[in-house]
Amino acid sequence: MKINVIGLGYIGLPTALSMAANGLNVIGTDLKQDILDTIKKGKMTFQEKGMDELLSKARESGNLSLSDRCVEADVYIISVPTPYIKISKKIDSKYVEKAVRDVLSICPDGSVIAIESTVSPGTIDDVVRPVLEENENESGKKIHIAHVPERIIPGNMLYELRNNSRTIGVDDPSVGEMLKEVYGSFCMGQMIVTDIKTAEMTKVIENTYRDINIAFANELAKICRRDNMDVYEVIRVANMHPRVNILSPGPGVGGHCISVDPWFLVGDYPDIVNIIRHARLVNDEQPRYVLERISEIMQENSIQKIEEVGLYGMTYKENVDDTRESPTLQLLDYMKQYAAKGIKVYDPYITYNMVPDQYQNFDSFLNDVKMIVVMVAHDHIINNCASLKGKVVFDTRNCLHDIETYKL
Numbered sequence: 001m002k003i004n005v006i007g008l009g010y011i012g013l014p015t016a017l018s019m020a021a022n023g024l025n026v027i028g029t030d031l032k033q034d035i036l037d038t039i040k041k042g043k044m045t046f047q048e049k050g051m052d053e054l055l056s057k058a059r060e061s062g063n064l065s066l067s068d069r070c071v072e073a074d075v076y077i078i079s080v081p082t083p084y085i086k087i088s089k090k091i092d093s094k095y096v097e098k099a100v101r102d103v104l105s106i107c108p109d110g111s112v113i114a115i116e117s118t119v120s121p122g123t124i125d126d127v128v129r130p131v132l133e134e135n136e137n138e139s140g141k142k143i144h145i146a147h148v149p150e151r152i153i154p155g156n157m158l159y160e161l162r163n164n165s166r167t168i169g170v171d172d173p174s175v176g177e178m179l180k181e182v183y184g185s186f187c188m189g190q191m192i193v194t195d196i197k198t199a200e201m202t203k204v205i206e207n208t209y210r211d212i213n214i215a216f217a218n219e220l221a222k223i224c225r226r227d228n229m230d231v232y233e234v235i236r237v238a239n240m241h242p243r244v245n246i247l248s249p250g251p252g253v254g255g256h257c258i259s260v261d262p263w264f265l266v267g268d269y270p271d272i273v274n275i276i277r278h279a280r281l282v283n284d285e286q287p288r289y290v291l292e293r294i295s296e297i298m299q300e301n302s303i304q305k306i307e308e309v310g311l312y313g314m315t316y317k318e319n320v321d322d323t324r325e326s327p328t329l330q331l332l333d334y335m336k337q338y339a340a341k342g343i344k345v346y347d348p349y350i351t352y353n354m355v356p357d358q359y360q361n362f363d364s365f366l367n368d369v370k371m372i373v374v375m376v377a378h379d380h381i382i383n384n385c386a387s388l389k390g391k392v393v394f395d396t397r398n399c400l401h402d403i404e405t406y407k408l
C-alpha cells in the first residue's frame with residue numbers, strides 16, 4: 001500500500017517516519033523545500049526524543065521518499081496547520097482546503113483522504129465535502145474521506161504515537177477497516193471507529209477539557225495568593241479525592257492545540273459557550289498576571305530595573321523546541337505594548353535569536369541578572385538548580401524544590 005503524507009511538521013513527519021519504518025511505502029510531501037532538504041540529509045527538523053533514530057530507521061528501510069508535491073497513492077494523510085481567525089475565532093481551514101485540492105488533482109479513483117489536522121466539528125461537511133463533490137462531478141472519481149485526529153504530546157511523541165488509542169472517523173465502515181490496518185502498522189493502541197463529526201468534536205473537546213481544567217487551576221492560584229494559601233498543597237490534597245483531578249497552574253497556555261482549539265467552539269457557538277470562552281480568557285490573561293507578580297517580587301527585593309530580570313524558557317512546554325503561542329512570547333508581547341524592554345531571555349532549546357536581549361549561553365545569562373523567572377520546566381533548569389543560588393527565583397512552574405523560590 002502506498003501512503004502520501006502531506007505536511008511534514010511536528011505531526012506529519014513522525015507519522016510518515018513511523019509508517020515507513022514499519023514497512024509501508026511512504027512519500028512525504030511538504031511545500032517547504034528546506035524541510036525536504038534537511039530530511040534528505042538525514043537531519044531532523046525539530047528536537048524530539050527518539051526522532052533521530054526513527055529517521056535513520058525510516059531512511060535505511062528504503063520505504064521513504066520525499067516530494068514537494070502530492071503523488072499517486074492509495075491513502076493520503078493530511079497534517080497541515082489549522083490556525084484560528086483572530087477576530088471571528090473560527091477555524092482557518094485554508095491549508096486543509098488547499099491540501100485536499102492538491103490531492104484531488106492527482107489521486108486515483110477509490111483512494112482515501114484521511115485528515116489528521118485538528119478541525120472544528122462540521123469542517124469536513126462544510127468545507128471538504130463540497131470540494132470532493134465538485135471533483136466527483138467533474139472527474140467521475142469517487143474519493144473517500146476520513147478524519148483521524150492526532151493527539152500526541154510533544155516531548156513524548158513516539159511513545160504516544162505507538163500507544164495512544166486512535167479515533168478514526170469515517171462514512172463507510174470498510175474505509176475504517178482499511179485505516180485500522182494502516183495505523184495498526186505502527187500503533188498498538190485501540191482503534192475506535194466512529195463517524196466523522198464525532199471524531200472532529202472529540203479531538204477539539206479533549207483539548208478544551210484540559211484548557212478549562214488549567215484555567216480553573218490558574219484561578220485557584222490567584223485566590224490562594226490573595227489569602228495566603230499554598231495552591232500546590234491545596235491542589236495536592238484535593239486531588240486525593242477519588243473523583244478530583246485538577247491540573248497545575250502555570251504562566252499561561254501555549255502550543256498549537258490547547259490554546260487554539262477551544263476558540264473553534266467559541267467562534268462557531270458564540271451564543272452557547274460561556275465556560276469555554278472564559279477559560280480561554282483566563283489562560284490568555286495569565287502571562288499578564290506573571291508580569292504583575294514579577295513587579296511585586298522586584299519591589300520586595302529592591303530590584304529596580306527590568307534589565308536585571310531574566311526569563312528562563314521560551315517554549316510552550318518543557319523539553320521541546322516549539323515556541324508557538326508560548327506564554328513567554330505572550331508576556332514579551334504585553335511588555336512591548338507598554339514599550340517596556342530590556343528583560344533578558346534564555347532557553348537551551350532555542351539556539352537562534354528570536355527576540356531582543358536573548359542569550360545563547362546559560363552562564364552569561366545568569367551573570368547578567370539578579371532575578372530569574374522560570375517560565376518552562378526544562379530538565380536543564382531542574383538539573384542546574386544549584387546554579388541559581390543567590391538569585392531571586394520566581395518559579396511559575398513549581399518545578400524547583402531544592403532552593404527557595406517565589407510562586408505564582
Ligand SMILES: NC(=O)c1ccc[n+]([C@@H]2O[C@H](COP(=O)([O-])OP(=O)(O)OC[C@H]3O[C@@H](n4cnc5c(N)ncnc54)[C@H](O)[C@@H]3O)[C@@H](O)[C@H]2O)c1
Pocket residue numbers: 006007008009010011012029030031032035079080081082095098099102116117118119150151152153154256257
Ligand atoms: N503539534 C502538535 O503537538 C499537534 C498535536 C496534535 C494535533 N496537531 C494538529 O496537527 C496539525 C499539524 O500541526 P503541526 O504542529 O504538525 O504543524 P506544522 O506547522 O509543524 O506542520 C505543518 C506542515 O504542513 C506544511 N504544509 C502546509 N500546507 C501544505 C500543503 N498544501 N502541501 C504540503 N505541505 C503543506 C507546512 O509547510 C508545514 O511544514 C494541526 O491541525 C495541529 O492542530 C498538532
